[in-house]
Amino acid sequence: METLLEVQNLVKFYGNKTSLTKAVNDISFQVNKGEFTAIMGASGSGKTTLLNCISTIDKVTSGHVLLKGQDITKLKGNALMKFRREQLGFIFQDFNLLDTLNAFDNIALALQIQGKKPDEIKKKVREISEKLNVEETLKKYPYEMSGGQRQRIACARAMVTEPSLILADEPTGALDSQSAGMFLSSLQYMNEALQATILMVTHDAFSASYAKRVLFMKDGKLFHELRKGNNDRKEFFNEIIHVISLLGGDLNHVV
Numbered sequence: 001m002e003t004l005l006e007v008q009n010l011v012k013f014y015g016n017k018t019s020l021t022k023a024v025n026d027i028s029f030q031v032n033k034g035e036f037t038a039i040m041g042a043s044g045s046g047k048t049t050l051l052n053c054i055s056t057i058d059k060v061t062s063g064h065v066l067l068k069g070q071d072i073t074k075l076k077g078n079a080l081m082k083f084r085r086e087q088l089g090f091i092f093q094d095f096n097l098l099d100t101l102n103a104f105d106n107i108a109l110a111l112q113i114q115g116k117k118p119d120e121i122k123k124k125v126r127e128i129s130e131k132l133n134v135e136e137t138l139k140k141y142p143y144e145m146s147g148g149q150r151q152r153i154a155c156a157r158a159m160v161t162e163p164s165l166i167l168a169d170e171p172t173g174a175l176d177s178q179s180a181g182m183f184l185s186s187l188q189y190m191n192e193a194l195q196a197t198i199l200m201v202t203h204d205a206f207s208a209s210y211a212k213r214v215l216f217m218k219d220g221k222l223f224h225e226l227r228k229g230n231n232d233r234k235e236f237f238n239e240i241i242h243v244i245s246l247l248g249g250d251l252n253h254v255v
């Protein structure tokens with residue numbers, strides 16, 4: 001298995017000497033190409049901070065993050081922009097679609113920024129839309145879409161540039177359970193059929209059970225790890241719930 005992401009002794013503290021928050025406190029792990037990993041933990045355990053350090057949105061206090069062997073904590077200016085544009089795909093809780101663009105143009109935007117030619121853009125948008133079953137939605141504006149449709153368009157947008165790593169922060173947070181299920185199936189499909197490598201932050205055991213591996217955080221540290229192995233999703237869900245109970249059962253919205 002090829003290692004895609006290596007997080008080495010990552011530390012992120014906020015504040016100063018008088019008021020210090022140890023948001024991420026010496027975390028190390030690796031993600032292989034093609035893995036679908038969930039990061040779980042109670043509110044304030046440091047999940048988003050960890051994801052933001054990996055995505056270069058936040059600067060690390062110390063430690064290293066390597067993507068395909070390149071230390072991305074050292075990137076600056078244009079190199080940093082190029083890295084984010086070409087290597088990462090983002091899916092946020094509130095979708096972050098642009099209201100003034102229809103679905104097609106929302107998906108196409110990342111390719112336009114990369115300077116791709118119109119014909120190639122059309123082809124790529126059509127291809128990913130077919131794969132994620134959103135062709136019917138392409139002419140709609142975000143306000144005309146359901147929450148689930150918006151989230152699947154956000155998936156298509158994250159995938160269309162074929163990034164090395166897809167980062168998702170609480171992607172089902174704003175969805176009802178049926179839309180969440182459909183969206184998570186899309187993520188699973190992106191992972192299994194399209195070999196996308198996905199790192200997803202969630203405090204929801206149901207969402208995490210769609211991943212192949214779950215890392216548990218507590219007080220800024222990695223506390224435990226589960227792998228799905230040959231378990232089916234229900235069995236994996238039960239295992240996740242068991243670990244949450246060991247953590248003190250203090251995760252919210254466990255279903």
Ligand SMILES: Nc1ncnc2c1ncn2[C@@H]1O[C@H](COP(=O)(O)OP(=O)(O)OP(=O)(O)O)[C@@H](O)[C@H]1O
Binds near residue numbers: 021045047
């Ligand atoms: N910009 C910041 N300045 C100061 N402290 C921060 C900042 N961002 C996060 N923190 C603190 O770092 C800790 C970890 O926060 P983080 O948002 O990473 O947790 P989380 O596990 O994602 O929580 P949630 O599930 O509620 O989103 C918290 O104590 C939080 O208050």
